[in-house]
Amino acid sequence: MNFGMVGRILGTLLLIEALILAVPLLVSVVYGETAASAFAWSIVITAAAGLVLTRIKPGSDTIKAREGLLIVTLGWAAAAVFGALPFFFARAVPTFIDALFECTSGLTTTGATIINDPEALPRGILFWRSFSHWLGGMGILVFTLALLPAIGVGGMQIYKAEAPGPSADKLVPRLANTAQLLYTVYLGLTVLAVLALVCAGVPLFDAVLLGFGAVGTGGFTPYSTPMGSVGGSAVPWALAVLMILAGVNFSLYYELWRRRWSSLGSNSELKVYLGITVLSAALVTMNLVRSLQYGWGDAAKHALFQVSSIITTTGYSTADYSQWPEFSKAVLFMLLFVGGSAGSTAGGIKVIRLMVAAKLVGREVRRMLHSQALVPVTINGRVVPQETVASIASFVFLYLGLFVAGTLLVALAGTDLFTSASAAAATLGNVGVGFGLVGPGNSFSFFSGPVKLLLTVLMLVGRLEMFTVLVIFTPGFWRQA
Structure with a gap:
């Protein structure tokens, strides 16, 4: 070493x-x-x-x-x-543990907060709070699109077959050029976000902070309550679109820049990501109209916003969805685990991994019917190597295992089960908001110091794709040094 x-x-x-x-x-x-x-x-x-x-x-x-x-x-x-x-x-x-939680939440683009009254904070602190998850999003792009595919952490070597661009391993041959290209796209989306929010009636300073959060999928806001009354009626729609764009694999923006339109239509992960988003929003919309007597317009606005916020692991909210019908809450809770596309600033398991896991289940079912059949797992018509499939299956299993362990440890401190599960899922998946006592408009300040440290570790482990962190605690990592 x-x-x-x-x-x-x-x-x-x-x-x-x-x-x-x-x-x-x-x-x-x-x-x-x-x-x-x-x-x-x-x-x-x-x-x-x-x-x-x-x-x-x-x-x-x-x-x-x-x-x-x-x-x-x-x-x-x-x-x-x-x-x-x-x-x-x-x-x-109050304490350095709280400060560490807040900054880790920012840099990992989680958005879980200790602060109950952000409006009382100095502007400089508010800016640093939101700027931190914008910076974290920049770092995670190069981490996921340049480093992980090369070393194959958590099945990320699937980019060698899935990611478009002039190189099978990276967008461009050198890391520095990759970073420059990604940051150009990232900065462009941020400018677009700020301009869109200002045009929608949000004050400039708040628009900058919310733009940082939407593009970085971070979720910190300068408000202590859900932001349904911020700006004009176009704000939720604008933020929903921006969050969805931030949850797309950033390598696809390279394809747009090169005018390779066919790459968008042939990308299976993009189709599934958008499909899950639209289907979930439609289901929640119908449930809200049926159960809470929402008008179709308001129901669609809140549903699309909240679905987009959670699937991209941003964590913004325009309404107290903890008061929504149980079916709507169940849909949102499931989305805590999905995450956006791989190669985006979103957290969670990622759509591409869930696609491979689902196809692996389908393959095993077919093999039960035809025991001698050789059924490969394919993505976009390409066979996914068996070692990549195994790595992705291990990642999903470890992710769920850490979620269960995190839930049990938080519950051990006396927290109710729903809040414990939400806190574990929201921090491990870098979503930042959940249900129960960590629902919209609430903070994580009531947790004890040890629980805050546990959740801080979950944020870091989840953001760095788990294996990246856990491998350094294995004896073999140091023995081979």
């Missing part, structure tokens, strides 16, 4: 984070807030730690897969620890 290179790269990441913290510092200065000092001290501490780490001499300039996994895990954790400093120094939260 090249620990020197790992330390040097982590130091560089911290120096970059120190520079990034200057942006919310500037916001605080512009608004004349005392929170500016919290950002100033955070920058000094983060930069000092980064400088110390960058002075470590690497054994060589080589970075292998093991070093990459360690850098990703420690990098996200370190960014959360140092990014939590402004929350703590500005006294936006």
